[in-house]
Amino acid sequence: MDLRTTCLCLIHVILLTGSACGLQITSTGSTSIEKASGESVKLDCQFTLAAEDTGPLDIEWSLQPSDNQKEEKVVIVYSGDRAFEDYHVPLKGRAHFNSPDPKNGDASMNIMGLKASDTGTYQCKVKKVPGISSRKVLVTVMVRPSKPKCYAEGPTQVGKDMVLKCSSPDGTPPLQYVWDRTTGNKLLPPTATTDSMGTVTVRNATEAVSGTYRCVVTNRVGSEECMVTVNIAQAPNTAGIIAGSVISVLLALLLLALLLFCCCRARNKKKYEKEIAYEIREDVPPPKSRISTARSYIAGSQRSSLGSMSPSNLHEYTTHGKSQYDKIPSDEYERPPSHAPVTPPSRMSVPSRMGAPNLSRMGAVAVMVPAQNRDGSIV
Incomplete structure (x- = not known):
C-alpha cells in the first residue's frame, strides 16, 4: 500500500471518529406518521452533545413546503435558553416542545388537535457550534369517515331490483364500504352485488330479502356505520x-x-x-186622469184664445164656432203627439179642428190683440 492510500485511510478514520463524537440526533422512531384529525402527535428529536460542542444551543422546528418554490415555515424555536412557540400562525397555541428544558437532550415537539391542513414534512434542526444535525418526519393527517347515510333507492317490491346505497360525505380516501345483514343468516342474498362506491344491487328481489342491513365505511384512521330496514312487498294491482x-x-x-x-x-x-x-x-192602459187634464188645458186655452180675438173673430166665434170649442176632446187628442195626425197650417185660414190645444202642441204662441170699436178706436 503506497503513501497516498495510507493518508486517505487516516483522514477517513479521523472524520468518522469526529462525527461519532460530535452532536448527534439519536431518535430512531418512524419518519412517517399517520394520524386522524383531532388527535395529537409527538415528533421525536432526541440528541446528544460532544465535549467539543461548546457554542450556544439552537433548536428549530420548521415545516417543509411541498412545492420547492415556497419558503419553509418556522414553527417553534429554542434559542438563548428560551422557547419561542408562536412563529407559525396556523399552529399557534397547538405546537409546543415536549420538554420544558430542551437543552437536556429532548428537542421533540408535540402538536395538539391535528387538522387536515397540518399535513406536511416537519424538520428538527439542532445546532451547537461546531456540531449540527437534523431529522425529518412526514406527518399525514387523515379525516376519519363521517357518519354515513344508508337508504333504499327505487321500488322495494317482489320481482323488482332492490338497490341499497351508502355514502359518507367526509373522510380521507381511500374509503372502504362493507355491507352485511343483521337479521337472519347475516349474509347478503345470493343475487346481491356490491361495488366500490357502497352500492348493493339485489336482482329479482323476493320477500326473503326483507330485513335490516348495515353498511360500515372504513379508512386507515377510523370507521363509521349506518343501518337501513327493507320490507319487500307484493306489487300493487295496477289494473285496479x-x-x-x-x-x-x-x-x-x-x-x-x-x-x-x-x-x-x-x-x-x-x-x-x-x-x-x-x-x-x-x-x-194609460191613466184616466189625462182626460181631466186635457179638459182643463183646453178650457184655459179657450180663455186665452177669446182674450186675443178681434171683434170680427169674436162675432164669428159667437155665431158659428162656439159649439166647436165646447166639444170634449176625442181620443185623437188623448193620443201622444207622435201618434196624432198633424195637419199642416194654412196661411189664409185655420180649420175648425185646429183649436187652442192643437195650436199649442204645434208650437204656436198666444198673442194678446187689443179690442177695437166699430169706429176703429181701441177699447
Whole structure:
C-alpha cells in the first residue's frame, strides 16, 4: 500500500471518529406518521452533545413546503435558553416542545388537535457550534369517515331490483364500504352485488330479502356505520288502480256537466221571467186622469184664445164656432203627439179642428190683440 492510500485511510478514520463524537440526533422512531384529525402527535428529536460542542444551543422546528418554490415555515424555536412557540400562525397555541428544558437532550415537539391542513414534512434542526444535525418526519393527517347515510333507492317490491346505497360525505380516501345483514343468516342474498362506491344491487328481489342491513365505511384512521330496514312487498294491482282512476275522472266530468246544466237552466228561467214581466208592463192602459187634464188645458186655452180675438173673430166665434170649442176632446187628442195626425197650417185660414190645444202642441204662441170699436178706436 503506497503513501497516498495510507493518508486517505487516516483522514477517513479521523472524520468518522469526529462525527461519532460530535452532536448527534439519536431518535430512531418512524419518519412517517399517520394520524386522524383531532388527535395529537409527538415528533421525536432526541440528541446528544460532544465535549467539543461548546457554542450556544439552537433548536428549530420548521415545516417543509411541498412545492420547492415556497419558503419553509418556522414553527417553534429554542434559542438563548428560551422557547419561542408562536412563529407559525396556523399552529399557534397547538405546537409546543415536549420538554420544558430542551437543552437536556429532548428537542421533540408535540402538536395538539391535528387538522387536515397540518399535513406536511416537519424538520428538527439542532445546532451547537461546531456540531449540527437534523431529522425529518412526514406527518399525514387523515379525516376519519363521517357518519354515513344508508337508504333504499327505487321500488322495494317482489320481482323488482332492490338497490341499497351508502355514502359518507367526509373522510380521507381511500374509503372502504362493507355491507352485511343483521337479521337472519347475516349474509347478503345470493343475487346481491356490491361495488366500490357502497352500492348493493339485489336482482329479482323476493320477500326473503326483507330485513335490516348495515353498511360500515372504513379508512386507515377510523370507521363509521349506518343501518337501513327493507320490507319487500307484493306489487300493487295496477289494473285496479287504473280502473279506479278512470272511474273517478268520469264521475268528476259527470258532476261538472250536471253543474253546468243547472246553471244554464237557472239563467234561462230568470231571463224568461224578465221577459214576461216586461210584456205585462207594456199592456197596462194609460191613466184616466189625462182626460181631466186635457179638459182643463183646453178650457184655459179657450180663455186665452177669446182674450186675443178681434171683434170680427169674436162675432164669428159667437155665431158659428162656439159649439166647436165646447166639444170634449176625442181620443185623437188623448193620443201622444207622435201618434196624432198633424195637419199642416194654412196661411189664409185655420180649420175648425185646429183649436187652442192643437195650436199649442204645434208650437204656436198666444198673442194678446187689443179690442177695437166699430169706429176703429181701441177699447
